[in-house]
Amino acid sequence: MQLGMIGLGRMGANMALRLLRAGHSCVVYDHHPEPLGNLVDAGAIGHTELAAFCAELKTPRHIWLMIPAGAVDSIIEELLPLLTDGDTLIDGGNSHYRDDLIRAERLKTHGIHYVDCGTSGGVWGLERGYCLMIGGERAIIEQLNPIFSSLAPGSNGIERTLGRSGAMTSAEQGYLHCGPNGAGHFVKMIHNGIEYALMGAYAEGFNLLKHAGIGRQDHATDAETTPLAHPEHYQYDFDLAEIAELWRRGSVVTSWLLDLTANALVADSTLAHFNGQVSDSGEGRWTCLAAIETGTPAPLLTTALYERFNSRGEANFANKILSALRHQFGGHNEKPSV
Amino acid sequence: MQLGMIGLGRMGANMALRLLRAGHSCVVYDHHPEPLGNLVDAGAIGHTELAAFCAELKTPRHIWLMIPAGAVDSIIEELLPLLTDGDTLIDGGNSHYRDDLIRAERLKTHGIHYVDCGTSGGVWGLERGYCLMIGGERAIIEQLNPIFSSLAPGSNGIERTLGRSGAMTSAEQGYLHCGPNGAGHFVKMIHNGIEYALMGAYAEGFNLLKHAGIGRQDHATDAETTPLAHPEHYQYDFDLAEIAELWRRGSVVTSWLLDLTANALVADSTLAHFNGQVSDSGEGRWTCLAAIETGTPAPLLTTALYERFNSRGEANFANKILSALRHQFGGHNEKPSV
Amino acid sequence: MQLGMIGLGRMGANMALRLLRAGHSCVVYDHHPEPLGNLVDAGAIGHTELAAFCAELKTPRHIWLMIPAGAVDSIIEELLPLLTDGDTLIDGGNSHYRDDLIRAERLKTHGIHYVDCGTSGGVWGLERGYCLMIGGERAIIEQLNPIFSSLAPGSNGIERTLGRSGAMTSAEQGYLHCGPNGAGHFVKMIHNGIEYALMGAYAEGFNLLKHAGIGRQDHATDAETTPLAHPEHYQYDFDLAEIAELWRRGSVVTSWLLDLTANALVADSTLAHFNGQVSDSGEGRWTCLAAIETGTPAPLLTTALYERFNSRGEANFANKILSALRHQFGGHNEKPSV
Amino acid sequence: MQLGMIGLGRMGANMALRLLRAGHSCVVYDHHPEPLGNLVDAGAIGHTELAAFCAELKTPRHIWLMIPAGAVDSIIEELLPLLTDGDTLIDGGNSHYRDDLIRAERLKTHGIHYVDCGTSGGVWGLERGYCLMIGGERAIIEQLNPIFSSLAPGSNGIERTLGRSGAMTSAEQGYLHCGPNGAGHFVKMIHNGIEYALMGAYAEGFNLLKHAGIGRQDHATDAETTPLAHPEHYQYDFDLAEIAELWRRGSVVTSWLLDLTANALVADSTLAHFNGQVSDSGEGRWTCLAAIETGTPAPLLTTALYERFNSRGEANFANKILSALRHQFGGHNEKPSV
DSSP: OOEEEOSSSSHHHHHHHHHHHHOEEEEEESSSSSSSSHHHTTEEEEEHHHHHHHHSSSSSOOOOOOOOOGGHHHHHHHHHHGTTOOOOOEEEEEHHHHHHHHHHHHTTTTTTEEEEEEOOOOHHHHHHHHEEEESSSSHHHHHHHHHHHSSOOOTTTOOOOOOOOOOOOOOSTTTEEEETTTTTHHHHHHHHHHHHHHHHHHHHHHHHHHHHGGGOOOOSSSSSSSOOOGGGGGOOOHHHHHHHHTTTOOOOOOOOOHHHHHHHHOOOTTOTTTOOOOOOSSHHHHHHHHHOOOOOOOOHHHHHHHHHHHHHHTTTTHHHHHHHHHHHHHOOOOOOOO | OEEEOOOOOOHHHHHHHHHTTTTEEEEEEOOOSHHHHHHHHHHHHEEESSHHHHHHOOOOOOOEEOSSSGGHHHHHHHHHHHHTOOEEEESSSOOOHHHHHHHHHHHEEEEETEEEEEEEOOHHHHHHHOOEESSHHHHHHHOOOOOOOHSSOSOOOOOOOOOOOSSSSSGTEEEEEEEEEEEEEHHHHHHHHHHHHHHHHHHHHHHHHHHGGGGGSSSOTTTOOOOOSSSGGGGOOOOOHHHHHHTTTTTTTHHHHHHHHHHHHHHOOOOOTTTOOOOOOOOHHHHHHHHHHHHHOOHHHHHHHHHHHHHHHTHHHHHHHHHHHHHHHHHHOOOOOO | EEEEEEEEEEEHHEEEEEEEEHTTTEEEEOOOSSHHHHHHHHOOOEEESSSHHHHSSSSOOOEEOOGGGGGHHHHHHGGGGGGOOOOOOEEEEOOOOHHHHHHHHHHHHHTTTEEEEEEEEGGHHHHHHHHHEEOOOHHHHHHHHHHHHHSSSSSSSSOOOOOOOSOSGGGTTEEEEEEEHHHHHHHHHHHHHHHHHHHHHHHHHHHHGGGGGGGGGGOOOSSSSSSSOOOGGOOOOOOOHHHHHHHHHOTTTBBBBHHHHHHHHOOTTTTTOOOOOOOOSSSSHHHHHHHOOOHHOOOHHHHHHHHHHHHHHTTTTHHHHHHHHHHHHHHOOOOHHH | OOOEEEEOOOHHHHHHHHHHHTTTTEEESSSSSSTHHHHHTTTTTEEESSSHHHHHHHHEEEEOOOOGGGGGGHHHHGGGGGOOOTTTEEEOOOOOOHHHHHHHHHHHHTOOEEEEEEOGGGHHHHHOOOOOEEEEEEHHHHHHHHHHHHHHHTTTTTOOEEEEEOOOOSSSGGGEESSSHHHHHHHHHHHHHHHHHHHHHHHHHHHHHGGGGGGOOOOSSSSTTTTSSGGGGGGOOHHHHHHHHHHTTOOOOOOOHHHHHHHHHHOOOOOOOOOOOOOOSHHHHHHHHHHHHHHHHHHHHHHHHHHHHHHHTTHHHHHHHHHHHHHHHHHOOOOOOO
């Protein structure tokens, strides 16, 4: 099947490559010529002009956008005059699902179909396949089935869920029509919200292991330091890389994120290359906004988000107020932490 | 190698079976005769008297205790007169690591070695293998290597961590000597603390998906209900079992706990058999106690624990105070939730 | 000074009364005749028709809206044809500050001034005065000074902040021009966000005191119940009403909310009239949305909000997932809480 | 009444002074001569030797210890040979209530009574009075009534709780016999736990106000920064000192801690003298330990504690793990926060 791909960054280029390897025909676009090279070598047709790109595609066109969420609306504006009734745009990036609702409505008035597709897989997707969470009209999504099934990981190697029988569902191959427009990005949004808390759980756990030798240190005995009642309980010196490795085998906390933690810790168990200022990219925030709007408690997902804000120094003024209050009521002076 | 196993519940019986299948010799003890049957059929020697059990074992004895944490000290009292200098006791249950420190010290005065071994694997361990987190004297633990390596999952099927080369470490086969006494249960404790937060992350995420159709419901418009500003944003009706399945393939949140979530949701996506009162079994609490004592922030692990307390109604009086205060300052009357 | 008051519920009626007592002239409107009676007795002119109400007011009119946030836009639509260039509308209710921005812009095109005024004081305001957080154009707000200063508590009885000298600022009398439009409701929003967490702090503390006798109860000893390691540490039976009272005198946690807690507990220290399903009214949510959007950690304010959602049963499905997972990996069956 | 006071730091010296002003007779002890001067000038008898101090006191002696929790047991050892059957020791510091249980038991065998007294009031207590939370034997505490009632603030100026009538209880004067030994420090412990969360609530709220102008800043537009969707919503520049002042009048969040916040902000609204590394002094931790042990959810109190740990850099390794994971799965590089 033929697919047009717009956006050849980390994700888009690999997805086009995976499709080419699966025998699909890819027309790829980027306004810079450089990213085209590899893909053309792999069999794609490349364009640096949108008009030529659109002209190359057979109608009804299927065009996948793999660009930053903030750039989607302007590229749609550029594309609209070049498209024909019956064409389909797939937004595979990290758009807010509410923008999907608005776009789908608007494109419909031009006879253009819109599909939102949350895409998980990161830099590993080329080999591992992409997990696809899809929203839009059923008939259109069915037409795109060959594309989705080639991008997705398929069932290979993963044990079937207990209690399932009969033919494999598409979810069992790594792609799913989740519902009408917005549903794909909604499910991806929640996926990322969960991801933040999973990451945070491992991070806190390994940090605790890191602190397990605190009893071996000399401890300040001034009024601003809580004494460690039982230093003999905290005398350990754990090998974090080996523990991450261990838990990958037969433990309850086995996961892909743990595999990645093991990768990182084996490279350098002190993680000295990182300073610990953690970015967040939008979907974790939107998940928490949805929790608040729907009145659904999500304390873990939100705490994980706030921990990232905190890592970037955004709690600093709040902390100063705490120190100021301690000074006010108790005459306590701040002391720098050890 | 010969091992004595005390405690033939869910865990102990399967562990003995796994050892027998690996060609080890097992002497098993339970004060009830029933649990012995299966194991004797599988080649074990069974006893319902501790004295006979100990007499059966060649010295130096290696005895594995797989019993509730609360019963370990009393069984040690019973065993002590039956043991000989140089014997080893392994506590494979869920003891607090502080109790390990006390026991190891005490047993040492009798010439008995003590090994603490955190064991993860649950009802799946027989087939999947057990992840073993081990604390104690190096020489003793090396003697037990044949046992540990047979109980552990081994490396089969799990991809090697990037950056590792050379001979496999024991961690890569699912068991690890983590440090001196207590280290094994300490690492297991943190493992369980992480487990609570991982579980909570999925639980919150699926609960949010469950609430994604809230805009389709009629909404009360009284003063005690926050209006839903945009009902059109919450019109979805997700198939939770299919989404759990989907995320098992190529997503960032892939994990064994997600596999189990998929199992549970495919059986009944409403989970109607459960009432939502969630137990906790000690190690999650101990993890949080360690966080507080060492001054290490663990907001996710602790929030996950408190959510369980809350699920059992333990916040009820706190909530009544909130309602009483709203009544006091604003004249608000409680309304039952929809 | 003359003021028109629209909305004679719990808040509006008392505010009009406070103004009348201070010698202001009040024209009051409600579409029901009943709420007018008391105020007319106290010297107000009452109307049940908006047109007559507006005709009664001298131009430039000053009209205070004290109605549910959801009703503000429609009443403005009704008022617009009845107003004259130079009139001022004050929204004293709980509007979202974003709506203020839109309204102010729109009214400006009609020559009408708009003031947003967050009002705190609840059912106590008539006697205690109202704390007023005001946003809008400086000149307009200065004209309204007589109204604001009469509604506000004034400085009486409250000790001056250390380090302040010279003439009292308006803040010291309980009202403040916080900034341009939206600023008033923004500050009120944060005020309520803080309020939720303050309430929650007391609620958790008293709940802990309530649990301080847990060691005197029989405790289940099954595998689903964590044993209480030291029952002797939890043998207390505290008089919560007396403790609330005590803390009102000289303690660090002295506050008006504590005064109200003392009121509630002296009436019935079991709070048996409440079931513990706690409403939230919007501003707590908006505070958390602002925290997330601005990347500012607000874990306490958000946790307090989620605890309310939780009190209304909204975590139930999440909890069922936890129980289902415990059943999956460990064969644990749920037990009802004691 | 005669009282011996041991420990003349910030708290002890002021308490002795308050007692002297109330007409009591005070014998004061410190191993340094300097702190004695002022008190001797005010009418106390001073000693730098414990033996002379004890000899000075009439039997049965009443000795108040106002020293760091860590020093209490050793001073008791020194005192024991100098005391007589029937004497009473009062620990007015911040001991863990569990230590009270042990001490009371031990002292009883020597015929010495023990009273634990949680004392709140800080540097303000001399003028404001001390809030006293008392545990121990009823008869002994009744004997000490003149001391407690002089240290406590009394009822002056504080409005009586609605619903109370008849004679004032001691709680209404600021002291309370809370229960048997340990009860005083238990209640004080919870008091401090609440205090942490109250402080945190204000700190987060003012930090949010501080961030309300974030839309006026230039915002990075790279892939590691979540865009601010509506900069027009965050254009405010609030005067935090005036807002703190405002809320002291008639608002729901009025409190003594808010008074102190107003003090601090009027001195310097940027709090530039503080770096934001916040100490914690033990009781907040013990509150959370009690929450965990009793299975009582205390998410606010615990979050407030963890925020302090976090302010001291103790989450840093956890944050590095998050950044390492983002790098692993998405190729994201850390960026320093603005």
